[in-house]
Amino acid sequence: MEKAAKKQKMIFGMNRSVFMKKYGIFIVLLIMIAFMCVASPTFRTWGNVVSILQQVSVNGVLALGMVFVITAGGIDLSIGSMLALTSVIIGKSFEFSDSIWLAIILSVVVCAAFGFINGALIAKFNMFPFVVTLSTQLVIRGIGYIICDGETKTLANKAFRQIGLGKLGGFLPYSILILLVVAVVAYILLHWTKFGRHIYAVGGNMNAAIASGVKVFWTRTLSFVWMGICTAIGGVILTSRINAAQPNIGVGYETDAIAACVIGGTSFAGGVATIPGTMIGIAIIGVIYNGMNLLRISSYWQTVTKGLLVIGAVMLDMFINKKRN
Amino acid sequence: MAGEHYILECKGISKAFGGTQALKNVELHLKAGEVHALLGENGAGKSTLMKCIIGLYKPDEGSITFDGKPYSARGPADAINKGISMIHQELNPEPHLSIAESIFLNREDTRGPFLNKKLTNQKTEEILKEFDFREAPTTLMEDLTLAQAQMVEIIRAVSCNARVIIMDEPTSSLDSEETEHLFRTIRDLKKKGVAIIYISHRMEEIFEICDAVSVFRDGTYVGSRSMEGVTREELISMMVGRKVDSIFPKVDCKIGDVLFKVEGLTGKGFSDISFEVHAGEILGLSGLVGSGRSETMRAIFGLDPLESGRMWLEGKEIHIKDPYEAVKLGIAMVNEDRKNYGLCLNRSIRENISLPNLPKKQKGFLLNQRREKQEVEEVSKQLTVKAASIEDEAYSLSGGNQQKVVLSKWIMANPKVLILDEPTRGVDVGAKSEIHTLMCKFAAQGMAIIMISSELPEVMGMSDRLLVYHEGKTNGEISREEILNGEATQEVVLAKEFGEK
Numbered sequence: 001m002e003k004a005a006k007k008q009k010m011i012f013g014m015n016r017s018v019f020m021k022k023y024g025i026f027i028v029l030l031i032m033i034a035f036m037c038v039a040s041p042t043f044r045t046w047g048n049v050v051s052i053l054q055q056v057s058v059n060g061v062l063a064l065g066m067v068f069v070i071t072a073g074g075i076d077l078s079i080g081s082m083l084a085l086t087s088v089i090i091g092k093s094f095e096f097s098d099s100i101w102l103a104i105i106l107s108v109v110v111c112a113a114f115g116f117i118n119g120a121l122i123a124k125f126n127m128f129p130f131v132v133t134l135s136t137q138l139v140i141r142g143i144g145y146i147i148c149d150g151e152t153k154t155l156a157n158k159a160f161r162q163i164g165l166g167k168l169g170g171f172l173p174y175s176i177l178i179l180l181v182v183a184v185v186a187y188i189l190l191h192w193t194k195f196g197r198h199i200y201a202v203g204g205n206m207n208a209a210i211a212s213g214v215k216v217f218w219t220r221t222l223s224f225v226w227m228g229i230c231t232a233i234g235g236v237i238l239t240s241r242i243n244a245a246q247p248n249i250g251v252g253y254e255t256d257a258i259a260a261c262v263i264g265g266t267s268f269a270g271g272v273a274t275i276p277g278t279m280i281g282i283a284i285i286g287v288i289y290n291g292m293n294l295l296r297i298s299s300y301w302q303t304v305t306k307g308l309l310v311i312g313a314v315m316l317d318m319f320i321n322k323k324r325n
Numbered sequence: 326m327a328g329e330h331y332i333l334e335c336k337g338i339s340k341a342f343g344g345t346q347a348l349k350n351v352e353l354h355l356k357a358g359e360v361h362a363l364l365g366e367n368g369a370g371k372s373t374l375m376k377c378i379i380g381l382y383k384p385d386e387g388s389i390t391f392d393g394k395p396y397s398a399r400g401p402a403d404a405i406n407k408g409i410s411m412i413h414q415e416l417n418p419e420p421h422l423s424i425a426e427s428i429f430l431n432r433e434d435t436r437g438p439f440l441n442k443k444l445t446n447q448k449t450e451e452i453l454k455e456f457d458f459r460e461a462p463t464t465l466m467e468d469l470t471l472a473q474a475q476m477v478e479i480i481r482a483v484s485c486n487a488r489v490i491i492m493d494e495p496t497s498s499l500d501s502e503e504t505e506h507l508f509r510t511i512r513d514l515k516k517k518g519v520a521i522i523y524i525s526h527r528m529e530e531i532f533e534i535c536d537a538v539s540v541f542r543d544g545t546y547v548g549s550r551s552m553e554g555v556t557r558e559e560l561i562s563m564m565v566g567r568k569v570d571s572i573f574p575k576v577d578c579k580i581g582d583v584l585f586k587v588e589g590l591t592g593k594g595f596s597d598i599s600f601e602v603h604a605g606e607i608l609g610l611s612g613l614v615g616s617g618r619s620e621t622m623r624a625i626f627g628l629d630p631l632e633s634g635r636m637w638l639e640g641k642e643i644h645i646k647d648p649y650e651a652v653k654l655g656i657a658m659v660n661e662d663r664k665n666y667g668l669c670l671n672r673s674i675r676e677n678i679s680l681p682n683l684p685k686k687q688k689g690f691l692l693n694q695r696r697e698k699q700e701v702e703e704v705s706k707q708l709t710v711k712a713a714s715i716e717d718e719a720y721s722l723s724g725g726n727q728q729k730v731v732l733s734k735w736i737m738a739n740p741k742v743l744i745l746d747e748p749t750r751g752v753d754v755g756a757k758s759e760i761h762t763l764m765c766k767f768a769a770q771g772m773a774i775i776m777i778s779s780e781l782p783e784v785m786g787m788s789d790r791l792l793v794y795h796e797g798k799t800n801g802e803i804s805r806e807e808i809l810n811g812e813a814t815q816e817v818v819l820a821k822e823f824g825e826k
Contacts, residue, residue, distance in 0.1 A: 192691045194683040201680050204669030211628060211666040212681040212734070213652030271671050 024316070025265055029280050032287050040294040048290065050173060056286035057175040058083075058234045058241075060279070062253060063260035064186040065230025067278045070261050071190075072223040073203040073270035074122060074129035079231045079257065081140035082111050083250030086235025088148045091155060091245020100160050107232040114140055115228025119221030144247040152246045155239070164240030175237050182233060187275040189226070199223055204271025259306055260285050263313045272317075284309070331390070332357040332520050333378075333409070333489050338387035340373055347373045348384070351546040353522075353539055355489065360511060360521045362531040362552075365541035366564055366819070367614045367779040371524055373544070375491050379404040379411050392488070402431070410482035411491040412475065420467035425449035427466050428481045456480055456510065472503035479510060483519070490514065491522040496530060497615065508534050526613050528557055528823055540564055558816075561823065565781065565815035573786030574758065576765040577805075580605045580789065583640075584773040585656075585742045587625065590634030594620035595797045598634070602742065602773040607764060609784040610777045612794025612822050618777045619661055620797075622744050626658040627651045628666075638741065652681050657740035659731050661747040661777070663724075667731040670720040674712055675701045677719050678734040704733045709759060725756025732763065743767060745776045749783065761787060781815050793821040800824065 036043040062079055069076045086107040093103035114136065121132045155161075167173050190196035198219040201209040210216055238249065264281025266273035285306065292302045333355040340348040348370045355361050363371045376382045378389065380398030389396045391407065398404035401411065419427060425446045426433075434441040434448070449462035458476060466474060475495060482490050496504045511521060511534055523535055531538060532552060540547040540563040547563045581604035590598040595617030602608045610618045623629045625636065627645040636643050638654055645651045651658070660666035668677050678701045679686060686697045701715050710729045712722060719727060728748065735743060745764070749757040764787065768774055778784040784791060791803040791813075801821050807813040 188691070192694065194687060194692060197676060197680065197683055197692070200672055200676060201669050204672050205665070207665045208667055208669050209680070211626075211648055211658070211660055213649045214680065215647075215649050267671075269671075271669060 025263065025277065025280055025284070025313075029284050029287070032284065032291065036287065036291045036294070040291070042294055043291065048294075050171075050176070052283075052286045052290045053176045053179070054173050055289060056282050057173075057179040058238050059253065059256045059260060059285065060179045060282040061182050061230050061234040061237070062257035063264075063278055063282050064182050064275070065227035066254075066257040067186070067261045067264075067266050067273050067275070068190065068199055068223040069129075069227050070258070070266050070268065071203045071270060071273040072199045072220055073206065074119075074220065074223065075133065075258065076115075076118065076224060076227050077130065077133040077254050078114070078118060078137040078140055079227065079234075080250040080253045081137045081144065082114060082228065082231040083235040083238055083253055084247050085114075085140050085144040085147075086111060086232050087239040087242075087245050087249055088144045088247050090160075090236065090239050091153050092147060094155060094157050094160075094245075098157060100157065100163075103160070104232075104236055107235055108229055111228035111232035111235070112225050113228070115224040115226070115231075116221060118228075119224030120217075122224070123217045123220035141247075148245060148247050150247060152244055152248075154244050160240055161243055162240075164237050164243075175241075178233065178237060182230065183275060183279060186230075186278075190273070190275055195219070195222065200271050202270075256285060256306075259310045262310055262317070265313075265317070267317050268314065269317075330357070330393075331355055332392055333396075334390040335374065335378070336388050336390075338374060338377060338384045338389070340377060340382055340384050347544050348377070349545045350387070351541070351544070353546075354549065355520050355522065356537075357488070357520050358515050358518045359537060360515060360523050360535045362535040362538040363522060363524045363541065364531065364538055364560060364564060366781070368543075369541040369564070370544040371541055372493070374541075375411060375493065375522070375524070378491070379409060405482070405485050405487070408486060408488040409491070410485060410487040410489075412478045412482065412493065412495060414494040414497060420465070422466050423463045424453070424460060424466065424469075424477055425462035427477055428452070428484055430481075432485075452480055452484055456483075470503075472499050472506070475499075475507070476510065479514075483514065483517075487519065489520045489522065491524070493524045494526070494615075495523070496525065496527065504530070526823065528560070532557075557820075557823075557825070561816055561820050565819050573783070574762045574765060575607075575787050576769065577789075578605050578765070578769040581771060584638070586637045588635050590621060590624065590636075591632045592620065592624040592629060592634075593632075595624075595794075598799060600792055600799070602775055604771045604773055605768050606789045607768050607774045607776055607787055609788030609791040610775065610794060611779075611781065611784045611791055611818060614779060616794040616822070617797040618794050619746050622658060622746055622775065622777065623660075625651075626656060626744060628658075652738065652740075655739075655741035656744070657681075657735035657738055657742070658744040659728075659735060659746060659748055661750060663727055663731060663751070668719045668727060671718055673716045673718055674705065674710065674722075674730055675715040677730055678704065678715075678737060681734055682737045700737065701733075704737045705730070708733045708736065708763060723753070723756075725752040728752050728760065729756065732760065736763075736767065740772065742773045742775065745774065747777055747779065749778070749780075781818060785813075785815065785818065791818065793818060795822060795824045800826070 042048055066076060089107050089110055090103045093106050118133055118136055121127055122129050163174055168177055190199065198209065198214050201212065201214055202216050202219045206216060239245065242249065260281035261273065261278055262268065262281070263284055264277035264279070266278065288305055289302055292305070331354050333353070335351065335353040338348055338351045351370060351374055353374065365371050373382065377384045380400045380403055391409070396407065398407060398409070422430070428449055429445050434444040446462040453460065453462065456476065458480065460469065460473065466477070469477065479490065495507060499507060514521060523531070525531055535552050537549060537551050538555065538560065539549045540560060542564055583601045584604045586601040588599045598621050600608065612618050620629065624631045625645070627647045627650060636645070643654055645654065664670070675698065679697050683692065686693050698715070705715060708729045710733060711726050719730060722730065749760055752760065764774060764776070776784065776787060785808050789805050791808070793800050793803065803813045803818065
């Protein structure tokens, strides 16, 4: 055994498989970036970097919520509808008051409440997360249409536009700042708190978590509440960017969020994920979109590439899991 | 006995799993038309041998002869084709199939490419009549009682021309009337020349229905007897005598006041259980698998519901509805099922150990990770967990080290009552004795320990007091004095496990 380990090539003091497991996906990102730097002069500009980050900010915030849900053994398909609901709520809120904070707080509360409903249905009645959120997706989308009566309204609030388009000090977009703040909070929650440990334990082995005195109901439910909060934040950025209360937006956003998590090493079996990994997943998706745009490859191919990448990431995850067993 | 005709003969069967020798040179001789009992303690090797016969395991050594010809099965389906069927203790019939579909599964009548349901139902009706079974062939399996479902399995076996039927604890969930019906069927089968291997822990039944018995112990074959002329005492003395392969490091320590007490606990699999444990005491629970020991402990810990009964901790009455409350009160349980209830295998040793202890490591909202690391290092050193680092994932550890991780997490919780369900199962000899030493150390610190073990020498060697379970109830208590002065031998304990007063 020991001899075999010594024979293997060591990289930074780790044997190759451990190294690849930990940093493999980071290397993929670096290779992509290196390739793009050579292939496209525009890619290298500061303006383009900002543009990539701005592009991924909504998806990034969603992925930072989704990573909790998937790690706790669930999935949330309702976030696309929740984005639309947020947009409609913001529009409604501006009809009564000009306060940006009121609109934001209202969105967060409503999305957190729907997250709670999702989570409670799943954790209390042991229903499949896939089925529950597939259904609540319709409910939430419908409610969005009902509130605004199906109409799209342009927002008149100029200050609100700044969230999506404005820049701090003229060079750092607020949306990127928001993404970074959410990432820091997510990192602290998942890696430094009891809640995070419980997320890992519940997703890793629910029975063992129960038998260790973990309140599994609350852990699972709160993972969906956090997802809801992240969705509201993402919804605020998105609404500000399109500058309209629109009930039909957000379709397909769950796919990108799930893809970012999985590419970043989140295991669908539950119990395995890191926030830095998820951030890399987010960045990879951003580079794919941006890079292929710069290389003038049609958006249809972007979709195909993203799908293939997810399959590759899942296979890698299964391969690692197989080794464990 | 040479020269007699046997329908099934196993000779010199050995089977090892990893380092554990499950069967050592075992034999079994079965005559046609005979009901042959297999008797032995938990883990004596009965089921392993049966699995070798139906082709789930491949024996490492030895030969099986069936009907005079060499026999080997590639799996249960192949065994059925060759004429050997097994009725499992836990039936899992396809609930949505009808009786007819279930009996003719994989042998469906067809007309062209389509199923011929009419013919199948007709054939089933005839067979059912033969067995005096009053249900329509179209009745769904899920609407049958357990006894009826079992009967369908037997009918299926017979309709496949089974010449040997293996029954694993067939009466464990039947009432007396259903048992009587089963026995009538068994006698009919005997007349048809079908041989039956009958695995049961119920002595009365073995004496009632069986013609011969083979006794196993520790994976070895002890001997066979004809049921005529053999006594219960003889059978029990054949079963015990498991070698004591280690000397138990039990240290007598000061036994304090009553710490934990239960009265009249009733739930699924056990009823009217009462006992008390003192501080510093190790209370052993012995009994056969399924006798209700683990079930009682799971219910106390809040993993399963209690139907009735009361519990007191340090004189105060307590109510526990989930493990969260049990842990908060200071009750910890090391589960017998380490993979499912013990560890998150894909998480690190550190996270596993601190999982129930996180509230104590919080600094405001955040975890104090430096302190966590320090304390985990300390406890894993104290319990001699062997790993390169506490950041190693739990799946990479050996069974013994995994068990020490489970123990560590509960020791860190500093419980008042520590429940250990099979704490040394699947653990190598060295780690086993280390775990025993640790148990004594914890008891000396004033913990009350409840220990379940299926290994008689272990539970007798480690306990201050021994509570014997039989079919969901307690059947007597044995003190350490009685064990030490030789009054309570393994025979006495085993007899109690088998229901003798």
